[in-house]
Amino acid sequence: MSAALLTDLTIFILAVLIGFEVIGKVPATLHTPLMSATNAIHGIVLVGALLIGVTAHTTVGYILGFVAAVFAGANVVGGYVVTGRMLKMFRKKAPAPEISQESAEALNGHKGIRGLADKVGIGRAQS
Amino acid sequence: MTGFTAHVGFTGWIQLVYVLVAVLFVIGLHLMNSPATARRGNQVAQVGMVIAVVATFVLMIHDGGVTTTGWIVLLVGALIGSAVGLYVARTVQMTAIPQLVSAFNAVGGGAAALVAIYGYYDAESRGAVLGTTSVFSVLDVLIGSVTFSGSIIAAGKLQGFIPGQPITFKGGRVLNIALAVVALGSGAYMFSTPSLPALLILVLASLGFGVMMVLPIGGADMPVVISLLNAFTGTAVAMAGFVIQNWALIVAGALVGASGSILTKLMADAMNRSLANIIIGGFGTGDSAAAIGGPVDAQVRSIAADDAAIQLAYASKVIIVPGYGLAAAQAQHGVAELGKILEDHGVEVSYAIHPVAGRMPGHMNVLLAEANVPYPQLVEMDEINPEFARTDVALVIGANDVTNPAARRPGNEISGMPILDVDQAKSIIVIKRSMGHGYAGLENELYFDPKTSMFFADAKKAMTQLTSAVKTLVA
Numbered sequence: 001m002s003a004a005l006l007t008d009l010t011i012f013i014l015a016v017l018i019g020f021e022v023i024g025k026v027p028a029t030l031h032t033p034l035m036s037a038t039n040a041i042h043g044i045v046l047v048g049a050l051l052i053g054v055t056a057h058t059t060v061g062y063i064l065g066f067v068a069a070v071f072a073g074a075n076v077v078g079g080y081v082v083t084g085r086m087l088k089m090f091r092k093k094a095p096a097p098e099i100s101q102e103s104a105e106a107l108n109g110h111k112g113i114r115g116l117a118d119k120v121g122i123g124r125a126q127s
Numbered sequence: 128m129t130g131f132t133a134h135v136g137f138t139g140w141i142q143l144v145y146v147l148v149a150v151l152f153v154i155g156l157h158l159m160n161s162p163a164t165a166r167r168g169n170q171v172a173q174v175g176m177v178i179a180v181v182a183t184f185v186l187m188i189h190d191g192g193v194t195t196t197g198w199i200v201l202l203v204g205a206l207i208g209s210a211v212g213l214y215v216a217r218t219v220q221m222t223a224i225p226q227l228v229s230a231f232n233a234v235g236g237g238a239a240a241l242v243a244i245y246g247y248y249d250a251e252s253r254g255a256v257l258g259t260t261s262v263f264s265v266l267d268v269l270i271g272s273v274t275f276s277g278s279i280i281a282a283g284k285l286q287g288f289i290p291g292q293p294i295t296f297k298g299g300r301v302l303n304i305a306l307a308v309v310a311l312g313s314g315a316y317m318f319s320t321p322s323l324p325a326l327l328i329l330v331l332a333s334l335g336f337g338v339m340m341v342l343p344i345g346g347a348d349m350p351v352v353i354s355l356l357n358a359f360t361g362t363a364v365a366m367a368g369f370v371i372q373n374w375a376l377i378v379a380g381a382l383v384g385a386s387g388s389i390l391t392k393l394m395a396d397a398m399n400r401s402l403a404n405i406i407i408g409g410f411g412t413g414d415s416a417a418a419i420g421g422p423v424d425a426q427v428r429s430i431a432a433d434d435a436a437i438q439l440a441y442a443s444k445v446i447i448v449p450g451y452g453l454a455a456a457q458a459q460h461g462v463a464e465l466g467k468i469l470e471d472h473g474v475e476v477s478y479a480i481h482p483v484a485g486r487m488p489g490h491m492n493v494l495l496a497e498a499n500v501p502y503p504q505l506v507e508m509d510e511i512n513p514e515f516a517r518t519d520v521a522l523v524i525g526a527n528d529v530t531n532p533a534a535r536r537p538g539n540e541i542s543g544m545p546i547l548d549v550d551q552a553k554s555i556i557v558i559k560r561s562m563g564h565g566y567a568g569l570e571n572e573l574y575f576d577p578k579t580s581m582f583f584a585d586a587k588k589a590m591t592q593l594t595s596a597v598k599t600l601v602a
Contacts, residue, residue, distance in 0.1 A: 008369055008377055015365075015378040018153055019385025025160040028482055028507045031390060031489025032224060034159050035357055037169050038386045039231045041152050042364045044176065044379040046205065047183045048242035048371055053197040054190050055249055062196060064248070066204040068241035071234035073208025074215075076176060079231050081216035082224070083169045089221075089496040090162040092503060094467060 033086045040079025046072035138189070142374060144182040149378035151175030156382060162502045179375050208234075221497045222454050225486040226285035229353055232360045233278035239363035239380075240271025240333075244326065246370045251321045265314040267366035268326070269333050274359040276337030281352050284341070285486060291346030299339065306336040340406065346486075347451075347566040348405050350394040353487045355402070358387025390488045397482035399534075399544035427562070430580035432589070435556050436596030438580075439465075442519035444475045446511065448547055450484050452525020452559075453586050454494050461590025462524060463498035468594060472601045477504050479511040479521075479547050481529040512548045521552035523573075525586050527565030533572050540567040555579040558589045 026034050049068035056065050152175050158168025187193050193201075212231075219227050243264040283289035310332035313325040344352050365380025367373075395402050439445060447466060453459060466476045478500065484491040492505050506514075515521060523530055530549040534541045549555055555578050562581075565571060573579055582589055 004372060005369075008372060008374075011374055012365060012369075012377050012381050015149070015381030016385050019156075019382040020389065022153060022156050022160075022382075023386040023389050026156075027160065027162075028393075028480065028489055029492045029502060029505050030159055030162060030165055031393075032228075032485075032487055032493045033165060033169075033489070034156075034386065035228055035354070035390060035488060036224070036231075037156070037159060037172060038357065038361065038383040039228055039235070040169075040176070041156075041172055041379050042235045042239075042360050042383045043231075044148075044152075044179060044375055045235055045238045045242065045364045045367055047179055047373060048364075048367045048376055049238050050180070050183050050187065050201055050205070051371055051373075052242065052245045053194075053201045054187055054192045056197050056200075056245070057194060058252070060248060061245060062200045064241050064245040065197070066200045068238045068245070069201045069204030070208035070211075071238035071241070073205040074212035075208075075231050075235045075238065076212070077209040078212025078216040078227070080169065080173050080176070081213055082219060082227060084166065085216065086221070086224070086493050086496075087162075087166040087169055089493065089499075090165065090502045091496070091499070092163070093501050094499050 030090075033083055033090075036079060036083040036086060040076060040083055043072060043076025043079050046076050048072075138186065141182050141186045144178060145373060145375035148175045148179040148182075148375045151178070152379055152382060156386070221493055222457070223286070224493060225349060225353055225490060226282040228487060229278045229282035229285060229356065232353070232356045233275050233282065236271045236274025236278060236356075236360045236363050238271075239360070239367040240268050240275060240330070242367040243267035243271065243370050244330065247317070247321075247326055248323065251323055251326075261318055263366045263369035265317055265329065267363055267370055268329055269310055269314060270359050270366060271363035272330050272333030273337040273340065274356055274363055276334040277341045277352075277359075278337075278356045280338055280341040281349065281356060284344075284346055285349060289342075293345045294342040299343065303336065303339045306332045306339060310336060344405065345566075348398070349486045350483050350488055350490075351391060351398065351400075351402070351405050354387055354390035354394050356387075358384050358391055361385070361387055393482060394488055397545060399541065427574055428577075428580050430556065430582050432582070432584075432592035432596045435580070435582050436593055436600055438520050438554060438556065439469060439474070439522065439593070440472065440597050440600040442469075442474055444514075444518045445469055445520045445522060446477055446479050446515060446518045446549075446552065448479045448481075448521060448523040448526050448530060448549055449491055449495065450481070450524065450526025450529065451486065451491075452527075454485060454491070454525070456525065456586035458524065458586035458590050459494045459498040461587055461594065463495060463500045465590055465594045465597065466500060466504070468597055468601065472597075477506050477511065477514070479508065479515075479549075480505055481508055481526065481547055482545075483529065484526065508545060508547060515548045515551040518552040519554065521549045521555045523549060523555065523557040523559075524589075525558070527559075527571055528567045528569065530573050531565070531567075531569060531571045532576075533569065540569050549573060550576055550578075553578070556582055558582045558584060558586055560585055 049072040052065035052068060056062055152172050155168045155172030158164040247264050284291050310329055313328040316325045361380045361383025365377050365384060368376025368380055470476045478495060480491050495505060528541055529546050532550045533539050534544040534546045550573055557579060574581060
């Protein structure tokens with residue numbers, strides 16, 4: 001076993017332990033945003049997808065890199081945005097009964113992104 | 128020229144930046160321990176992600192190995208992905224969050240698998256001898272591919288374009304085992320002999336296994352399945368971190384793996400079922416509907432909106448018990464409005480949230496938060512159960528099995544399942560469309576309790592009627 005591998009394994013095991021310790025304290029109320037936030041965090045795989053580019057010089061390499069970049073990009077951006085949207089809703093007191101700023105924002109954002117999505121030629125959500 | 132895997136950790140400084148990123152992820156998750164700080168937590172994790180991506184670009188530019196085509200392919204890919212992710216994240220309904228999380232599990236697991244697939248392809252095309260990293264490559268491809276196809280099936284079931292009920296067919300289990308054997312066999316072969324066909328077989332068998340693993344699982348078991356696939360994705364990303372020797376991926380993957388595992392266990396415990404039992408399936412098919420024991424010959428008392436409204440308006444403490452039926456009927460806003468009116472009238476209102484209320488862990492809390500219910504009113508099962516005894520009215524909407532006192536007795540489908548002690552309340556109102564059975568196919572003894580009144584209606588309509596009736600009473 002190489003020293004590098006040993007280091008990686010040590011980091012992995014310690015990180016799992018920290019994960020159990022930290023996540024165990026999250027209340028059930030927040031479990032959905034938690035899962036969504038961890039969803040965004042595993043979007044770090046974008047780093048791996050980008051690094052494919054360092055050595056990719058063939059068509060196969062480019063295709064694999066492209067697909068990985070699309071997947072990871074959707075994962076990381078979508079994950080953070082939807083988590084933020086959810087957490088915004090958790091309020092200590094009931095807000096005044098008017099159209100919330102959030103839905104107005106969502107509406108504006110909707111148009112902009114939709115326009116962008118049309119430009120680059122993508123349709124609705126894909127999985 | 129060195130290979131893909133050797134390049135990545137090439138400056139210690141960049142690796143140190145990745146450690147900082149890992150620290151920010153941990154701090155971010157730590158801040159998720161309270162609704163008051165959770166938003167900041169998400170932002171801290173987001174900052175970590177931006178730093179990680181910038182550091183990676185620095186590394187790529189410094190290395191200089193990226194071709195012009197490579198840059199275009201990666202940047203266009205990342206931008207398209209980001210645009211899709213942003214659009215979906217902004218427009219998704221809160222009821223559809225489980226399928227979105229599932230979709231993100233799919234693409235995360237898929238991307239992790241692709242990193243290892245590329246790494247293996249790259250090493251093989253250079254004729255490099257594979258070292259110990261190939262163990263992690265195989266695990267990454269295996270887990271990532273299973274997550275990818277399994278999560279797509281899960282999302283399809285949640286979205287409704289694949290039937291939610293368990294899909295089983297003759298020989299399904301044999302096929303499953305065969306796929307697992309083929310996947311593991313080709314993976315083992317890859318250790319000894321670098322072989323692209325073996326890699327391809329590993330990918331296909333793993334994809335098939337993912338599909339076959341989730342198809343037989345019923346819609347109501349989705350909270351467990353999503354949590355499990357979340358843990359898988361994290362593990363796949365950590366394996367990808369081993370493949371490219373990147374600490375940010377290893378730590379982030381480990382954190383997500385730990386989180387998914389904890390949630391999987393919590394969900395399985397809340398259903399009183401083992402993970403193996405859920406994966407193997409066979410429950411919730413409705414074929415074992417015969418109720419064992421329980422006073423089924425007793426009378427059911429039905430009630431109209433006006434009478435229910437009187438009970439609620441004159442109560443001093445009301446607990447609302449929402450279940451998935453509430454979300455299915457889109458009645459969460461109606462419930463929140465009713466709760467608000469009662470609250471303004473001086474009634475103490477809280478919501479009892481069972482861990483498996485909804486289609487993923489904690490789903491009901493998000494739905495009610497969206498309907499502007501303040502989070503201090505959302506109370507977890509263990510905290511609210513002692514409160515029922517001093518509650519005047521428990522209002523059950525769209526929840527069934529989690530309120531069935533039969534769970535306290537041995538010898539039936541739900542024995543031992545943790546339930547909300549609704550039957551301890553002084554009086555109980557159940558809003559339900561019909562006397563239909565819950566997911567476990569069991570008669571709910573709560574409905575035959577002399578303290579219980581049944582209000583037969585669609586949850587959304589019932590809320591409108593109740594709200595207007597209460598309004599006239601309190602005006």
